[in-house]
Amino acid sequence: MELKNLQIGYCQEQGTQYLSGPLTMTFQPGQLIGIVGVNGVGKSTLLRTLSGIQPPLAGEVTINNAPVARWNAKKWSHHVSLITAKHETPPVMTVREIASMGRYPHLNWWGTLTPKDQEIVRDVLAYLGLSAWADQPAELRSDGQKQLIHLARAIVQQTPYLLLDEPTTHLDLHHGFQLWKWLKSIAAKGDKTIILTTHDIEKALTLCDQILVMQHEKADWGTPNTLVDSGIFDNLFDSNLVTFDPNTRQFKMR
Amino acid sequence: MKKSIPFGLLVLLLVFAAALNIGLGSVWISPQEVFQSLFYGPLPDPTHEYILWSYRAPKTATAMAVGAGLALCGLLMQSLFRNPLSGPYVLGLSSGASLGVSLLILGGSVGLPGWAIVENTGIGRISAAALGAIGVLALVVATASRVRDTMALLLVGLMIGSMTSAVVSIFTYVSDEQSLKQYAIWTMGQLGGVQGPWLYGLWILVILGGILSIPLAKSMNAVLLGETTALSLGIDLKTYKWMVIGITGALTGGITALVGPIAFVGLAVPHLCRISLQTSDHRVLIPAVMIGGAVVMLMCDTLAQWPGSASRLPINAVTSLVGAPLLIWLIWRRKKAFV
Numbered sequence: 037m038e039l040k041n042l043q044i045g046y047c048q049e050q051g052t053q054y055l056s057g058p059l060t061m062t063f064q065p066g067q068l069i070g071i072v073g074v075n076g077v078g079k080s081t082l083l084r085t086l087s088g089i090q091p092p093l094a095g096e097v098t099i100n101n102a103p104v105a106r107w108n109a110k111k112w113s114h115h116v117s118l119i120t121a122k123h124e125t126p127p128v129m130t131v132r133e134i135a136s137m138g139r140y141p142h143l144n145w146w147g148t149l150t151p152k153d154q155e156i157v158r159d160v161l162a163y164l165g166l167s168a169w170a171d172q173p174a175e176l177r178s179d180g181q182k183q184l185i186h187l188a189r190a191i192v193q194q195t196p197y198l199l200l201d202e203p204t205t206h207l208d209l210h211h212g213f214q215l216w217k218w219l220k221s222i223a224a225k226g227d228k229t230i231i232l233t234t235h236d237i238e239k240a241l242t243l244c245d246q247i248l249v250m251q252h253e254k255a256d257w258g259t260p261n262t263l264v265d266s267g268i269f270d271n272l273f274d275s276n277l278v279t280f281d282p283n284t285r286q287f288k289m290r
Numbered sequence: 291m292k293k294s295i296p297f298g299l300l301v302l303l304l305v306f307a308a309a310l311n312i313g314l315g316s317v318w319i320s321p322q323e324v325f326q327s328l329f330y331g332p333l334p335d336p337t338h339e340y341i342l343w344s345y346r347a348p349k350t351a352t353a354m355a356v357g358a359g360l361a362l363c364g365l366l367m368q369s370l371f372r373n374p375l376s377g378p379y380v381l382g383l384s385s386g387a388s389l390g391v392s393l394l395i396l397g398g399s400v401g402l403p404g405w406a407i408v409e410n411t412g413i414g415r416i417s418a419a420a421l422g423a424i425g426v427l428a429l430v431v432a433t434a435s436r437v438r439d440t441m442a443l444l445l446v447g448l449m450i451g452s453m454t455s456a457v458v459s460i461f462t463y464v465s466d467e468q469s470l471k472q473y474a475i476w477t478m479g480q481l482g483g484v485q486g487p488w489l490y491g492l493w494i495l496v497i498l499g500g501i502l503s504i505p506l507a508k509s510m511n512a513v514l515l516g517e518t519t520a521l522s523l524g525i526d527l528k529t530y531k532w533m534v535i536g537i538t539g540a541l542t543g544g545i546t547a548l549v550g551p552i553a554f555v556g557l558a559v560p561h562l563c564r565i566s567l568q569t570s571d572h573r574v575l576i577p578a579v580m581i582g583g584a585v586v587m588l589m590c591d592t593l594a595q596w597p598g599s600a601s602r603l604p605i606n607a608v609t610s611l612v613g614a615p616l617l618i619w620l621i622w623r624r625k626k627a628f629v
Contacts, residue, residue, distance in 0.1 A: 089521050113524025126514040126570050133571070140512060141524040147508040147573065189515075193523070 037063040037086070037197060037229065042095035044078055044085045055081055056250040058095055061257045063246075065196065066226040068219060070240035071233040073250030074273075079233040080121065082250070083199045086231065088112035099197075113141035117190040121201040125174045125182050132170040134185050135161055138192035160191045164218065180211030187218065198222070200232040204239075212236070216243055237269070241285045260285075296567055297574075300581045304354075307588035312350045315595050317341060345482070352484040352492065352548075353591045354584040357555055359496040359545050361563075361583025362503060363538045364556030365575060369510040370534045371444050377557030378542040381430050381443075381535070382450030383423045384551040387543065388477065389454040390422025391415055391550075395473045396461040415476065416488070416547045423543030426450055434535055440517070478604030479550040481591055492548055496580075499541045503576050506533055510572040552587075554609040558617045559583045565620045586613060 039061050045054040055078030063069060071079050084090040086097065088107055097104050099115050117138065125134065139153045149157070161167050164184050169177060174185050183203055190198055200219075204212040220243055223230045234240050240247055241260045249256045249268055256268050263269070269280040269287075278287050309321045319342055323333055333339040363378030371380065379385070394414060433446045462470055484492060509530040512520035521527055545552070563578045564570065590608045 084518075087522055089518055109521050109526055110524040113522060116522070118519070118522035120516065120518050122516070123519060124514070124516045128564070128568055129514070129570050134515070137512060137515065137523060140508065143508075145505050145508060147511065 038098045038101075039086075040096045040098070042085070042097060043093045044081050044090075045093045046081070047093070052093060054093065056252060056255045059248075059255055059257075061248070063197070063229045063231065065229050066223060067229055067245040068223040068243060069229065069231045070244035070247045071231065071250060072235070072237050072240055072247060077250045077252060079250060080201050082248075083118065083201050083231070083233060086197075087116045087118040087199050089118070110141065113193070113195075115195050116197040116199060117193040117195045119183075119186045119190050119198075119200045119203060121205070123182075123186050125177075125185070127173065127175050129174055130171050131166055131174045131177065131185050131188075132157060132161065134174050135166075135188040135192055138189040141193060156194070157188075157192050160188045164188050164191075178211075180207050180214065183207065183211070183215060184218070187215070191222070196228060198228055198230045200230070202233050202235070204234060204236060212239075219243075237272075238286055297578070300578060300585070303585050304581050304588075307585045307592070308350055308354065311353065311588040311592045312342070312346045314592055315341075315346065319346060348485050348489055349482050349591065350588065351489055352481045353587045355489075355492045355496045356481065356545050356549055356552060357559070357583035357585070357587025358580040359492075359499060359541045359583070360552060360556035361559035361579040361586075362496075362499055362576065363541050364558075365560040365572070365579045366503065366506075366510075366534045366538050367556075368560055369513060369572065370531065371440060372513065373444065374561065375557070376444070378538060378545075379451070379551065379556070381447040381538065381542070382426045382454070383430075383539060383542040384546045385451040385454035386422035386424075386426030387419035387546040388422065388458055388551060390418035390420070390425075391476055392458045392461050392473055393422075394418040395476065396458075396465040396469050419547035419550075420543060422454075423539075423546055426454075427539040427543060430539070431535060434531065440531070475604075476550050477606070479552045479606045479609075481549055481587075481605055484548050488548060492544065495541060495544045499537045500576070500580055502533065502537055504573075506530060507572040507576055511570070514570055551606075552609060553606045554613045555583055555586055555590075558613050559586055561617055562586070562620060 039059045041058040041060055043054060043058045044056070045052060056073065057078075059082075071082060073079055081090065085092050088104065088109065091105075104112070136149055136153070136157050139149060139157065140147065142153065143149065158167075161170050164187060166181070166184060166188060169181070174182065177185065187203075190200075203219075204215055207215060216239055219230050219232065222228055223245075241264065244260060246258065247260055247263055249263060249272065251272070256263060256266070258266070264282050264285060267282075269282075272280070273287075277290060279290055280287055309324075312324055313319050313321065317338065319338055323338060324342065327333050327339060327342055333342070360378050364376070367376040367378060367380055368374060370376070429450060430443065430447060434443055437443065462473065509520065509525045509527075512523050512525045513530070515523075517527060559582050560575065560579050563575055563582045567574060567578055569575065586609075590612055591605060593612060594603045594605050594608045596603075
């Protein structure tokens with residue numbers, strides 16, 4: 037996936053709202069990519085744009101050198117899967133039923149799961165350790181497991197790109213680490229690019245291969261090391277309140 | 291398939307409810323008699339033959355189509371608006387129909403110019419209701435193409451509803467007693483008056499609505515996960531939205547024009563089916579609510595014409611009186627409702 041001078045934002049009655057950018061970068065397979073930045077800087081909007089939900093204001097996105105501007109939802113769904121920040125877990129639906137919905141792009145109009153589809157769902161549920169609850173209502177699971185159920189849904193979609201909007205925000209320390217571990221290991225298999233937004237910059241610095249730091253005026257893109265060396269994190273937040281220690285790679289309250 | 295047992299039960303219930311509905315009334319007409327008249331020619335008793343084909347059968351057929359159609363619309367609206375309180379009337383279509391009919395019945399009595407030309411007959415009422423519903427549907431479609439937010443559509447529907455009921459209440463305030471009673475009776479629903487081509491038309495409309503809804507099941511399932519997620523799963527939301535509005539508009543408009551605004555069935559039957567079948571899968575729910583709607587409507591109509599009582603109860607009163615406690619009881623048992 038390649039971004040060329042991509043400008044994201046909204047068209048509103050009051051005029052066009054430009055968000056951070058323009059962005060030019062290439063996402064490589066097998067990488068875990070973190071998008072960080074303050075609230076309202078456009079992280080979610082970028083994910084919406086990169087999954088075809090919302091058109092860009094300017095610039096271009098290409099996937100496998102093909103421009104995506106005229107893709108419909110069906111075409112997008114074969115390339116990019118998305119887990120939104122506010123995803124829903126409908127009542128009485130089982131874990132397996134929700135995960136199976138990830139197969140929708142590959143199914144016929146009636147949504148018939150072939151034995152092969154069922155096998156894919158079964159394997160992914162087993163991989164994520166969800167098999168024990170597969171046929172129980174998903175709403176009864178904890179928030180951490182719900183996040184995993186939606187991750188399963190996105191994995192069975194079998195897209196080269198997996199986008200997650202703040203997947204760890206509502207999780208406790210244990211489940212947060214668990215999710216990071218899963219994402220890291222899925223990316224390490226090498227066939228997927230995982231792009232996620234997060235407020236946990238410290239974890240992103242240790243675990244992500246590349247990081248996009250979005251600010252209102254500009255956006256910086258690079259490996260954790262180059263970004264730390266560039267000193268960008270020193271001034272990311274109000275320096276009277278928060279400072280960044282490049283050695284421990286941690287934020288400290290002043 | 292584990293859903294097949296309750297499904298068979300539902301069909302059995304439909305046959306039973308239809309037999310009961312056709313049989314009960316001022317005289318008892320047994321299923322054998324219906325069978326005989328259908329396949330072996332007229333019954334020995336011409337009164338029975340006459341009652342069966344001119345009164346009972348059309349009413350039973352109307353009840354089935356109305357129940358199935360309204361329940362389907364309720365399911366579609368609850369899916370589109372992702373709101374358990376949605377029913378077939380949230381788009382304001384019944385308000386439009388009511389406005390049309392109130393203009394016809396009440397407008398004449400307050401001396402609105404031109405209204406004397408339109409005769410206040412069954413067909414006149416049907417046309418007035420249809421025109422009112424179509425007018426509102428046009429407004430809804432125009433709104434839907436302008437605003438992208440589905441919730442805004444819900445709000446517009448509600449606003450249209452309160453606007454038209456305001457106009458209707460002005461009419462009721464100034465019109466004479468007799469027209470007022472006529473209008474009040476129309477709002478209570480009439481299943482008995484649909485005959486011949488109107489009845490065929492109603493059935494074709496409902497069956498067509500059902501057939502067109504079936505390909506939407508996959509989209510309706512995906513939308514349960516939220517619109518954005520549905521989009522990312524490759525669902526063509528625009529087509530889904532327009533199909534839902536189109537089907538609901540035609541069905542609710544047509545049904546309301548023919549039998550008046552029937553309360554409750556459209557809102558509650560989808561919930562009854564979801565709770566009793568324990569599923570959110572619309573591939574099961576679409577046929578289930580259509581059969582379930584027909585069953586509920588038949589049962590309510592059977593109660594409304596309870597044998598031994600000389601007068602009929604208004605169908606709207608029965609649908610609410612029977613259905614509402616039933617739904618409350620199911621919610622109590624399951625401790626929750628869901629979309």
